[in-house]
Amino acid sequence: MTQIFAYIPFKNGSAEDVALEYPAAAGKIDPNADLTAVVTGAGPDLDAVAEEMAKTYKAVIKISHADLDYPNAELVRKAMTDVLPHDAVILVPHDTFGMDLAPGLSVKMDAAYAADIVDFEGLEGTTLKMIRQELGGAVYTHVTSDISSGAVITIRPGSFAPIEAGSAGGTAIDKSEEVKELSAKRKFLEIVEAEVGDVDITKSDVLVSIGRGIEDEENIEIAQELAEAMGAVVSCSRPIVDAKWLEKSRQVGTSGQTVKPKVYMAMGISGSFQHLGGVKGNPFIVAVNKNPKAPIFQVADVGIVEDILEFMPELTEAIKSQ
Amino acid sequence: MEILVCVKRVPDTAENEFELNSAGNDLDRDDLVYSVNEWDNYAVEEAIQIVDNVGGSVTVVTVGDDESEEVLRREMAMGANNGVLLSDDAFEGSDGKGIAAILKAEIEKGKYDLILTGAQADEGAGQVGGMLAAMLDYPYASLVNKIEVVDDATIKVGREIEGGNQEMNQIQLPCVLSIQTGINEPRYVGIRGIRKVASVDIPVKGAGDLGIDAATVGGAGAKTKRVDYFVPDLGEGAEMLEGSTDEIIEKLIEKLKAKGGL
Ligand SMILES: Cc1cc2nc3c(=O)[nH]c(=O)nc-3n(C[C@H](O)[C@H](O)[C@H](O)COP(=O)(O)OP(=O)(O)OC[C@H]3O[C@@H](n4cnc5c(N)ncnc54)[C@H](O)[C@@H]3O)c2cc1C
Numbered sequence: 001m002t003q004i005f006a007y008i009p010f011k012n013g014s015a016e017d018v019a020l021e022y023p024a025a026a027g028k029i030d031p032n033a034d035l036t037a038v039v040t041g042a043g044p045d046l047d048a049v050a051e052e053m054a055k056t057y058k059a060v061i062k063i064s065h066a067d068l069d070y071p072n073a074e075l076v077r078k079a080m081t082d083v084l085p086h087d088a089v090i091l092v093p094h095d096t097f098g099m100d101l102a103p104g105l106s107v108k109m110d111a112a113y114a115a116d117i118v119d120f121e122g123l124e125g126t127t128l129k130m131i132r133q134e135l136g137g138a139v140y141t142h143v144t145s146d147i148s149s150g151a152v153i154t155i156r157p158g159s160f161a162p163i164e165a166g167s168a169g170g171t172a173i174d175k176s177e178e179v180k181e182l183s184a185k186r187k188f189l190e191i192v193e194a195e196v197g198d199v200d201i202t203k204s205d206v207l208v209s210i211g212r213g214i215e216d217e218e219n220i221e222i223a224q225e226l227a228e229a230m231g232a233v234v235s236c237s238r239p240i241v242d243a244k245w246l247e248k249s250r251q252v253g254t255s256g257q258t259v260k261p262k263v264y265m266a267m268g269i270s271g272s273f274q275h276l277g278g279v280k281g282n283p284f285i286v287a288v289n290k291n292p293k294a295p296i297f298q299v300a301d302v303g304i305v306e307d308i309l310e311f312m313p314e315l316t317e318a319i320k321s322q
Numbered sequence: 323m324e325i326l327v328c329v330k331r332v333p334d335t336a337e338n339e340f341e342l343n344s345a346g347n348d349l350d351r352d353d354l355v356y357s358v359n360e361w362d363n364y365a366v367e368e369a370i371q372i373v374d375n376v377g378g379s380v381t382v383v384t385v386g387d388d389e390s391e392e393v394l395r396r397e398m399a400m401g402a403n404n405g406v407l408l409s410d411d412a413f414e415g416s417d418g419k420g421i422a423a424i425l426k427a428e429i430e431k432g433k434y435d436l437i438l439t440g441a442q443a444d445e446g447a448g449q450v451g452g453m454l455a456a457m458l459d460y461p462y463a464s465l466v467n468k469i470e471v472v473d474d475a476t477i478k479v480g481r482e483i484e485g486g487n488q489e490m491n492q493i494q495l496p497c498v499l500s501i502q503t504g505i506n507e508p509r510y511v512g513i514r515g516i517r518k519v520a521s522v523d524i525p526v527k528g529a530g531d532l533g534i535d536a537a538t539v540g541g542a543g544a545k546t547k548r549v550d551y552f553v554p555d556l557g558e559g560a561e562m563l564e565g566s567t568d569e570i571i572e573k574l575i576e577k578l579k580a581k582g583g584l
């Protein structure tokens with residue numbers, strides 16, 4: 001029976017959404033798997049999460065240590081390496097914490113590593129078959145890992161159907177004693193909050209969102225004119241902010257803003273998961289892209305294969321003349 | 323400060339429409355346009371800026387085939403001082419750990435204070451930097467969007483976390499950092515710059531030179547393997563509007579009105 005351990009990230013004493021997504025993922029790895037939640041931290045927040053998890057998981061491992069109060073990946077890695085069996089399958093979210101923790105954890109556990117998994121096709125012997133994407137979502141691949149000496153797998157948040165938090169009646173086992181010495185060459189200092197910009201894109205019902213397809217800073221005007229005609233606000237994907245063409249507060253995505261508009265106009269945006277991770281509330285998505293194979297067309301409601309630099313001005317004119 | 327930057331030659335997502343080959347087990351690579359992984363350019367720029375400030379040198383390294391030499395030259399045209407190509411048939415089919423093990427062998431032959439990678443490359447894995455750090459027993463920080471040199475032994479780094487917030491950390495050198503885009507503005511490389519480094523010697527090292535047992539890397543040593551590429555059947559996808567631009571716009575305006583977009 002496969003032993004699967006799910007690392008539970010939490011903030012302010014409550015577990016992140018992925019905590020309810022792991023059970024579906026584990027079930028697809030092996031329907032008979034033995035699934036255990038792992039929580040690390042300190043104080044009342046940790047206790048609250050451990051208790052919350054015992055409603056969903058039959059088994060919960062709690063690792064408490066003052067130095068784990070902030071999840072420093074190097075310390076969490078040491079704690080997990082000390083406590084978990086080395087042939088375990090460990091699930092971690094593919095987010096900014098998981099990317100910090102998981103690759104090094106797989107080295108220290110001497111386990112196979114698979115990153116950003118969106119689906120599992122099951123286990124044959126000790127070979128686990130999985131699905132992931134490459135090239136910003138343009139293609140899918142099957143990968144296999146030999147999990148005979150364990151595996152560390154990051155799963156893409158939102159890819160597995162969440163279960164209802166139930167009444168598993170589980171108990172949290174305190175394994176803090178098994179942690180040997182905890183020290184790290186990296187020390188957490190502080191969190192610097194993202195700057196607030198002049199426009200709050202989260203408040204707009206309609207967003208004209210531009211991506212790398214806008215090609216040049218001067219062309220941003222074209223999007224502004226369209227937005228004005230629509231009574232919308234201009235937002236963007238990350239490369240536009242990296243180039244300093246628009247301010248960070250206009251960026252939609254996991255490392256930017258989460259928006260819930262009624263209508264989202266994706267103009268020259270390919271549709272990476274980090275971008276779409278910021279588009280919530282099931283808006284009506286219109287995608288205009290010159291590449292008919294752009295992944296954005298898989299998630300958009302309406303797709304148009306056109307050059308946005310020609311299409312947007314014509315659309316603006318048509319709307320104005322209505 | 324002696325800085326090593328790991329770079330990779332990848333298919334350019336902005337320049338290509340990806341198709342599968344006729345067997346369906348690989349991309350059709352005949353006409354693909356390749357370039358340096360976007361994240362790696364930011365890492366090289368950052369390394370050059372640090373060395374401009376505190377002195378030292380920048381070395382760029384890649385694990386790849388003959389054609390990967392061109393990305394090393396491009397980064398040297400940006401201002402990296404040295405390039406090293408790690409190439410051997412035995413390296414083919416390596417998983418992330420294989421690549422990290424090969425890079426580790428090269429790193430142990432030198433003396434670097436700081437090792438930079440990109441946050442992720444074409445496969446979207448984001449794995450090599452963290453593995454390399456763990457193999458070397460160096461501290462690691464991923465998704466770095468700010469570096470501040472404190473002294474010879476310490477730096478401060480900002481990590482970009484969810485929502486664009488920044489997690490500040492102090493790290494002891496030597497360390498490995500994976501660099502996030504936006505940390506700087508990578509300089510432009512013109513034809514003249516490339517020409518200047520066209521004849522610079524770039525050493526090529528294989529498994530033997532690095533003292534690597536060929537069975538531990540490449541396809542032979544890989545615990546994780548790509549089986550195939552495929553295009554999934556994703557249901558209907560978007561309703562594609564077709565016709566002349568005028569017709570498309572007319573249909574679109576109807577829909578936008580219905581959905582509250584106008
Ligand atoms: C940890 C992490 C966090 C991230 N967070 C975010 C985030 O919060 N938000 C975000 O957006 N990204 C984020 N990214 C980056 C993300 O992975 C993608 O690189 C990015 O979203 C791509 O932006 P894009 O679609 O604009 O550019 P590309 O992927 O380059 O796509 C450009 C698209 O425009 C099309 N195009 C080009 N020219 C034209 C034209 N003239 N007319 C019409 N179409 C055209 C092309 O066909 C292509 O599909 C993050 C990455 C990492 C690693």
Ligand SMILES: Nc1ncnc2c1ncn2[C@@H]1O[C@H](COP(=O)(O)O)[C@@H](O)[C@H]1O
Nearest residue numbers: 328384385439440442443447448449450
């Ligand atoms: N073949 C390679 N040669 C050198 N560096 C690499 C190679 N593959 C990945 N890297 C480095 O690791 C980073 C992350 O890539 P990955 O882990 O493949 O997503 C890249 O940005 C590079 O810095």
